[in-house]
Amino acid sequence: MNRKELINKISEKENITKKEAEIYVDVVFDTITDAFVNGESVLISGFGTFQFKDKQPRKGVSPKTGEYITIPASKTVSFKPSNKLKEAMNR
Numbered sequence: 001m002n003r004k005e006l007i008n009k010i011s012e013k014e015n016i017t018k019k020e021a022e023i024y025v026d027v028v029f030d031t032i033t034d035a036f037v038n039g040e041s042v043l044i045s046g047f048g049t050f051q052f053k054d055k056q057p058r059k060g061v062s063p064k065t066g067e068y069i070t071i072p073a074s075k076t077v078s079f080k081p082s083n084k085l086k087e088a089m090n091r
Helices: 003-014 018-037 083-089
Strands: 042-044 048-055 058-061 068-071 074-081
Touching (some): 018 042, 074 083
Antiparallel strands (some): 048 074
């Protein structure tokens, strides 16, 4: 499901306009993004946890040259589903 499909589903389920649904989706994603920018994790009960992580620099091999390189530090987000979501996926 992409962003547009998500907006359409919310619009249909809640009997609101697509524009209103788009505003709600944008607010949710902007709020989650702000939390990540501030180094926070996001816990959504019954769904899962989006955890902000700092990755340390590490050694790697360049696929083009075969030379050893240092991969720089980066920031990433991981997702851990809740038990409720896991159970729903296994039905």
